[in-house]
Amino acid sequence: MRPLVAHVDLAAIRHNYAVAKRCAPGREAFAVVKANAYGHGAREVVSCLHDEADGFAVACLEEAAEVRALHAGARILLLEGCFEPAEYLIAAQLRLDVAVQGPEQAQALLAAQLPSALNVWMKLDTGMHRLGFSPEALRDWHPRLRQAPQVAELNLMSHFANADLRGDELTEDQVACFLSVLDLDFDQRSLANSAAVLTIPAAHMDWVRPGIMLYGATPFSDIGAAELGLRPAMSLEAQLIAVREVAVGESVGYGATWVAERPSRVGTVSCGYADGYPRHAPSGTPVLVGGQRAALAGRVSMDMLAVDLTDLPEAAVGDRVELWGVNLPVDEVAAHAGTIGYELLTKVTARVPRRYRS
Structure with a gap:
């Protein structure tokens, strides 16, 4: 046998998830297991966090189906939403939380005939300019989704561009943008990635989304994982x-x-x-x-x-x-x-x- 092995310490992953929870007391945490749990093995990581994680976050339906097969009751967030209108039916069958990141996805959702309503996360573009509604478009679409029979919970999420750069002005602007729409009626809110979980308490909201920190690596260029209390997995x-x-x-x-x-x-x-x-x-x-x-x-x-x-x-x-x-x-x-x-x-x-x- 060729002498090359990736040893994965599942206890370290549980430890790192606990660090995220301690950093954001009282909040719930989606363990981000996209990309085969960052190369560590989604099946094994989901199984090791089965009784500990409040939920899991993935990038696509294929990843969501794998998590659902491992955990019948887990809350699973589809971070990029549905890529085709027909995927909303599959998302409902899998009982997923679904991001809706723009008018096209919102229109497809409202046109869908679903067996049960979905928990929807409207994605706000707070300044990364990758995905998400503008604040103005979010205000326009909010009442339509709030009243839609396809929607159970209506939630709000966004994503940081520079949270790994401590004290960055864009991060402050993104937090301010997120806060500026909270006069709207949302059930749950989520903003913090690993860097924000570790260093930006104002961004913790209701749900945090630890990703790289789960696997014992640092999101920062100037602070090592060990200094953050993380264990390499x-x-x-x-x-x-x-x-x-x-x-x-x-x-x-x-x-x-x-x-x-x-x-x-x-x-x-x-x-x-x-x-x-x-x-x-x-x-x-x-x-x-x-x-x-x-x-x-x-x-x-x-x-x-x-x-x-x-x-x-x-x-x-x-x-x-x-x-x-x-x-x-x-x-x-x-x-x-x-x-x-x-x-x-x-x-x-x-x-x-x-x-x-x-």
Whole structure:
């Protein structure tokens, strides 16, 4: 068996959900499990939070159906709403909470013949300009949806653009925009993503939506997950499968981008971009070999990557390699690769086996 495994600590996910609840006392929390629970396995994550989560949030009907099969009674929020008019019937059959993010979706909802009314979340565009009604359009559509037989609860939601940048002016403007429509009659309100759960109590409203924090990564560039009390849920672990001596002036890997400046030892690791490790991670990106730091050497290949072991003379074939995890934060690796922890976690591919501990 190829020595590459993503170990997933379900107890860490339960711990991180509890952190979100402690940050927003008295509020309810949708555990965001879209994108296969950020690469951790939706089935296992939903099961581990079965008796703890107030609800779950997903991006599409396929994800919602998977959650419903695992939890008959869960409140499940469809974050992007229905993409086709026919999907409203499926949403009603699955007993979903459905976002309505614009006039087209609202019109399709009002035209739908449904067996039961839906809990609807009107999405307000508070300044991100991705999805949502303008404040004026929201005021226009509110009474129509409030009176519609297709609607049970009528709720309000929005999404932050810059909550990960503390003290950002746009975030203040978005909160003010959200508050400006609360004279309208809404049953429930939701605004806070992970960053806002952790640092913006004014945004907590009735429901919070912890996403990346559930998986033990930070939404911030200047505060680590450990400082926030979060525990990493995934450790991506491989193995040294070869070690060789490389003379001064010799290169390693495709494109010959890494050249030995001293007599070097280079190890080959059983992980590559087909497993989800970022191909664009540069030389110098950290890894842990036998618990000690080493650095990427040269370009990441499809199934392998190389590391400079020159300062680890005891490193040998068979040694454990942590690409990220408990001892090497995924956010640190992501920063070296010019991306964010979200992307690394969600891109771990299906060929990497997940092993779970609770």
